[in-house]
Amino acid sequence: MQHEVPSAGSREKVLEVAEALFARRGFAGVGLREVAETAGLGKSSLFHHFKGKVQLYFAVLERVLRRMDLCLQPLFAAAIAPAARLDAVIDGLIDTLVEHPGSARLLLRALFEDDDFAPETLSEAEPTERILESLIARLDALLREGVAQGVFRPVSTPHMVQTLIGATVYHFASGDFGETLLGSPLCSSEQVRRRKDELRALLHHGLTAPAVVPSGG
Amino acid sequence: MQHEVPSAGSREKVLEVAEALFARRGFAGVGLREVAETAGLGKSSLFHHFKGKVQLYFAVLERVLRRMDLCLQPLFAAAIAPAARLDAVIDGLIDTLVEHPGSARLLLRALFEDDDFAPETLSEAEPTERILESLIARLDALLREGVAQGVFRPVSTPHMVQTLIGATVYHFASGDFGETLLGSPLCSSEQVRRRKDELRALLHHGLTAPAVVPSGG
DNA sequence: GTCTATACTACGATAGAC
DNA sequence: GTCTATCGTAGTATAGAC
Missing domain, CATH: 1.10.10.60 (Homeodomain-like)
Structure with a gap:
């Protein structure tokens, strides 16, 4: 067979x-x-x-989003502390973006292009919107949970969502520019690991160095 | 006259x-x-x-980049501590992105679309590349300076550059998506102020809440 | 030197016949 | 599942009006 x-x-x-x-x-x-x-x-x-170009486009987008959703859903559902869960989700997100080249760009485009599609084709976009919204909602809920528990600062969770998208989706969509900046391929295992570490450290400590206790003067 | x-x-x-x-x-x-x-x-x-479409495109891009460069150059040159200078640069960057709607998207596109332009038109892109490179170089230098002085953690400066681009350019390019997420216009003075505050707080403290000294058990 | 009208070639999406 | 036709529009070149 x-x-x-x-x-x-x-x-x-x-x-x-x-x-x-x-x-x-x-x-x-x-x-x-x-x-x-x-x-x-x-x-x-x-x-x-x-049926047409628009349908093909949304079929592609939906496939990408479903792939991400399938990968991230268990991570969001893990019964662990919010901070660890966020780390896991970010790592998982980065992994999917890296595993499927093009995902990041496609997603980034979908996010910032207010696609002026014909009114008739709006229904084609609905499934993709649903998946995207659910992903964002889950991320937002995770952040809120952490804030409520006091393990996260009382940040604006939508702003933090935006920052996280920028730090992950934009980064892995940045192609030649990012590669030139980093000096080596964005998706090399070394740079991927680096990205995860840098992002995690930023979330845990910020950019500023830990304050030194004024001891000697 | x-x-x-x-x-x-x-x-x-x-x-x-x-x-x-x-x-x-x-x-x-x-x-x-x-x-x-x-x-x-x-x-x-x-x-x-x-002369043609490509030339028009790069003329537009160059104008946008020049505008940004003109705005940011004095901020990079300010004779103040790296941390305060970075804050000023980020605020200035956000201000230009907000002031000229479209800048953010145009820039974001320019960053992540490895424009497959004809070999003959590569020279048209050169001026824009130069401005962009100089902006990035200045930002990288500022970060390095802060790290060298010990006021910033020893981060990977290219990764931090990417994160900052994501947090500013992507955010203000995100259009309807970002607006829906935030619940109010991205460029409203309130949300702009919020963005600056959130980003500054992230850089200073990270996401995690300040550790509480285990006092009562 | 600044703008406009027309024409050309290539390619876009789509539809219907095989 | 493929071939060919259709019809609009893309980017561009040329020739001419102000």
């Missing part, structure tokens, strides 16, 4: 190819012809899998 | 319009026809001011 399943295989292949292209060049910058040919299909064959 | 200077006026108008459009939809998502007509010109008239 190892016969080819061209339709399912094609769909996956298309989604994979489209994910990379949309991540690199954004919605407007990608042509269906390019997607189709890279996936080894004729341009029009795409329409047997996706 | 107050006579109209139509060419300079048109050029400025085009740059203004193009800045907003490129910020909203990115390079590929903008048509020259739309730019021209919004600026009150015929499509072909653009080509008397800019």
Whole structure:
């Protein structure tokens, strides 16, 4: 029973190819012809899998978000202290972003491009919005819990969510710029580890050095 | 000598319009026809001011970066302690991002889109790269100075640069998403002030609450 | 030198016939 | 699942009006 399943295989292949292209060049910058040919299909064959470009885009986005959700859900649900849970969630988020190149960019684009999509296609965006909202809600709830327990400072949790997104999603979306800045590939295991450590340290201590007790003068 | 200077006026108008459009939809998502007509010109008239789309794009980007550079340069040069200088730079950066809507998005795009521009047009990007590099270099130097003086923890300065970009540029580029998250306009004076305070507090203290001395058991 | 009109080529998304 | 057609619009070049 190892016969080819061209339709399912094609769909996956298309989604994979489209994910990379949309991540690199954004919605407007990608042509269906390019997607189709890279996936080894004729341009029009795409329409047997996706009704149009918008549908393909949201299918790609939804797949990415589902992947993240599946990865993060157990971490959010772990029965451990908020501080440790936040660390685990951040590590997990970074891991998914690294594991699936393009995720970070695609997500970043989805976050900051107030996509002016046609009114008719708004319903296509709904599933992705739902997943995204639930992820954000979980993160916000985790922060609130920590604040309520007094283990976190009384921060504005939405602002902290934004900061965390910037520190993770933006970082791993920053491509050549980030790579030049760091001097080595963003997704090298060394730099990934570094990123986790730096972010964790920032959250635990801030940037300023621990205050020294004025002893000698 | 107050006579109209139509060419300079048109050029400025085009740059203004193009800045907003490129910020909203990115390079590929903008048509020259739309730019021209919004600026009150015929499509072909653009080509008397800019050789092509790529040149227009980089002209816009360069203008944005120059504006930022002009604003931040004195702040970087201030003869005050690194910690206070960093605070001033961050506040100044946020102020420019807020003052010129679109700056944040345009900059964010420029940072994470490894623009696959034609080999011939690479020279157009050079001035913008120079300004950007100098800004980053100054920020990195400031962080290094603080670390050297022992007022900052021994952080990886490139990673901290990335975090700061995320916390400022991404935040103010996040549009509807950020606005929904915060519950009020990103650029409202209240939320801007909040952003500065939250970021400053994060840098000074981290997220975790100040450790309580175990007194009562 | 500054703007405009028209034309050209390429490619976009989509639809219907095989 | 592929091929070809359609039709709009993209970016660009040329020729001309102020």
